[in-house]
Amino acid sequence: MSIDTETARRVAKLARIKVEDDALPALAQEFNDILGFIEQLNEVDVEGIEPMTSVTPMRLKRRKDGVTDGNQQDKILANAPDAREGFFAVPKVVE
Amino acid sequence: MSDLNKLKLAEARDALRKGDVTSVELTEACLSAIEGADALGAYVHKTPEIAIDMAKAADARIKAGDAPDLCGLPLGIKDLFCTKGVASQAASRILEGFKPEYESTVTTQLFDAGAVMLGKLNMDEFAMGSSNETSVYGNAVNPWKVDDRQLTPGGSSGGSASAVAADLCLAATGTDTGGSIRQPAAFTGITGIKPTYGRCSRWGIVAFASSLDQAGPMTKDVRDAAIMLEAMCGHDPKDSTSADLAVPNFEAMLTGDIKGKTIGIPKEYHMDGMPAEIEKLWADGTEMLKAAGAKIVDISLPHTKYALPTYYVIAPAEASSNLARYDGVRYGRRAQIGKGDGITEMYEKTRAEGFGHEVQRRVMVGTYVLSAGFYDAYYNRARKVRTLIKKDFEDVFAQGVDAILTPATPSAAFGLGEMQNADPVQMYLNDVFTVTVNLAGLPGISVPTGLGSTGLPLGLQLIGRPWEEGDLLNTAYALEQAAGFVAKPEKWW
Numbered sequence: 242m243s244i245d246t247e248t249a250r251r252v253a254k255l256a257r258i259k260v261e262d263d264a265l266p267a268l269a270q271e272f273n274d275i276l277g278f279i280e281q282l283n284e285v286d287v288e289g290i291e292p293m294t295s296v297t298p299m300r301l302k303r304r305k306d307g308v309t310d311g312n313q314q315d316k317i318l319a320n321a322p323d324a325r326e327g328f329f330a331v332p333k334v335v336e
Numbered sequence: 337m338s339d340l341n342k343l344k345l346a347e348a349r350d351a352l353r354k355g356d357v358t359s360v361e362l363t364e365a366c367l368s369a370i371e372g373a374d375a376l377g378a379y380v381h382k383t384p385e386i387a388i389d390m391a392k393a394a395d396a397r398i399k400a401g402d403a404p405d406l407c408g409l410p411l412g413i414k415d416l417f418c419t420k421g422v423a424s425q426a427a428s429r430i431l432e433g434f435k436p437e438y439e440s441t442v443t444t445q446l447f448d449a450g451a452v453m454l455g456k457l458n459m460d461e462f463a464m465g466s467s468n469e470t471s472v473y474g475n476a477v478n479p480w481k482v483d484d485r486q487l488t489p490g491g492s493s494g495g496s497a498s499a500v501a502a503d504l505c506l507a508a509t510g511t512d513t514g515g516s517i518r519q520p521a522a523f524t525g526i527t528g529i530k531p532t533y534g535r536c537s538r539w540g541i542v543a544f545a546s547s548l549d550q551a552g553p554m555t556k557d558v559r560d561a562a563i564m565l566e567a568m569c570g571h572d573p574k575d576s577t578s579a580d581l582a583v584p585n586f587e588a589m590l591t592g593d594i595k596g597k598t599i600g601i602p603k604e605y606h607m608d609g610m611p612a613e614i615e616k617l618w619a620d621g622t623e624m625l626k627a628a629g630a631k632i633v634d635i636s637l638p639h640t641k642y643a644l645p646t647y648y649v650i651a652p653a654e655a656s657s658n659l660a661r662y663d664g665v666r667y668g669r670r671a672q673i674g675k676g677d678g679i680t681e682m683y684e685k686t687r688a689e690g691f692g693h694e695v696q697r698r699v700m701v702g703t704y705v706l707s708a709g710f711y712d713a714y715y716n717r718a719r720k721v722r723t724l725i726k727k728d729f730e731d732v733f734a735q736g737v738d739a740i741l742t743p744a745t746p747s748a749a750f751g752l753g754e755m756q757n758a759d760p761v762q763m764y765l766n767d768v769f770t771v772t773v774n775l776a777g778l779p780g781i782s783v784p785t786g787l788g789s790t791g792l793p794l795g796l797q798l799i800g801r802p803w804e805e806g807d808l809l810n811t812a813y814a815l816e817q818a819a820g821f822v823a824k825p826e827k828w829w
């Protein structure tokens with residue numbers, strides 16, 4: 242599997258990371274180096290093997306579906322780059 | 337008492353109990369050592385006022401009697417741990433200015449036990465790296481030096497390793513996703529243990545790869561690791577993967593008696609091109625355990641060679657998901673946006689400016705292996721191979737193996753900048769002996785056992801059965817006793 246500049250552009254877009262056009266070929270090459278390394282996994286016979294979901298088998302604990310926390314709006318907004326009137330502020334989303 | 341910063345946890349604990357020293361004195365000794373050690377780049381946020389306040393409180397508690405082991409002992413905290421009101425940046429630009437409103441469970445437990453926080457320690461950005469060279473704060477430097485070069489302390493817990501080795505604290509917290517406690521411990525001649533996945537709560541620790549991340553102590557010896565690990569462990573309802581199991585008194589399990597234990601030597605860990613000094617270190621360590629009465633058996637872990645490629649699918653996949661939260665909206669740094677830019681441009685610019693190169697690369701590799709059409713070919717295949725890697729270990733444990741001995745790293749510490757032009761895979765090879773342990777969720781400990789040909793410390797790794805950290809620490813203790821490693825770096829900073 243070889244990654245071209247277009248695929249690199251698409252991946253950057255999916256990851257929401259701005260990559261300038263002139264940086265795309267080098268990025269594609271890095272992806273190819275890493276994926277080339279990962280391709281080794283194709284040698285392994287995984288027929289009938291379950292994909293791992295939990296490394297230490299344990300039953301997840303259950304708890305009552307109730308409110309256990311809350312009423313700390315100021316703390317939640319304290320680290321926001323732009324908070325106004327009790328909300329997170331962002332650039333215009335809908336035209 | 338002089339050089340109080342050079343004490344081990346156990347020594348300082350006992351001296352505090354006897355009234356020979358106060359926590360304020362211990363803390364001041366560390367703070368003054370830190371002041372003179374900026375060249376090491378270990379501390380990235382110093383908290384001397386907090387430290388002195390905590391030390392005073394600890395002294396009062398000790399005076400009143402009934403104080404826990406860690407009471408009054410000054411520690412460094414990796415920047416990956418969220419500490420209330422104190423900058424917690426994961427060494428990333430994207431978390432510039434972030435001061436959590438909450439405290440991680442592990443640091444809560446340490447501070448409830450009376451431990452003193454000296455400051456936050458350098459690391460690779462988001463714990464992604466093996467040399468501490470991806471940090472927004474700049475490099476942490478290894479206190480060990482044998483020529484003109486500055487050496488890496490390893491990574492990602494490079495600042496923790498450097499601080500412990502240079503006596504800038506009595507011990508430090510680390511985290512380990514693929515070797516980030518054990519590799520830097522080996523590079524700096526200290527001890528580091530990654531417990532079984534689920535032993536320590538991950539709550540409040542900035543997430544990298546959630547199915548692999550574990551916190552653990554980085555200390556001056558095995559006894560200290562036992563003392564500090566016990567305080568860090570335990571069930572936490574806020575982390576659904578934390579184990580609801582009793583935490584034993586690990587220190588009480590250090591008898592040094594390993595007669596009749598079976599130690600496995602995995603043949604797949606004899607890597608092509610491994611330096612002779614590493615082979616010798618490993619053979620010497622094997623002899624030491626044998627002389628202490630352990631039975632040595634050759635074992636096979638057939639899927640070892642697939643561990644790194646598996647890791648470099650799973651860890652980036654989980655990272656791409658975990659790091660999606662850094663969007664410049666709720667916390668951290670937001671990029672300046674241009675006129676007419678919408679929210680998507682804001683996300684893209686924020687993440688391009690806020691994440692360093694290695695983090696961007698891993699997030700994008702993770703995005704790719706999880707994307708439509710490749711999910712099965714990469715991510716699901718890697719999860720299947722991970723099942724096989726874990727089964728390799730289960731099989732040898734079922735054959736009666738109590739612990740596995742391997743080298744901790746494929747080399748001694750290398751020079752900062754030396755790997756700059758290597759392809760990323762070369763850097764990833766640093767974790768070749770440690771990453772299997774994270775994939776299988778097992779406990780692993782790195783113990784310094786000798787100096788290499790150039791005079792740099794080298795470590796061996798012991799891998800234990802799940803949840804049997806006590807037994808693992810005891811085997812490590814026996815190895816430590818036999819190796820008698822006491823070398824310290826000569827002060828140049």
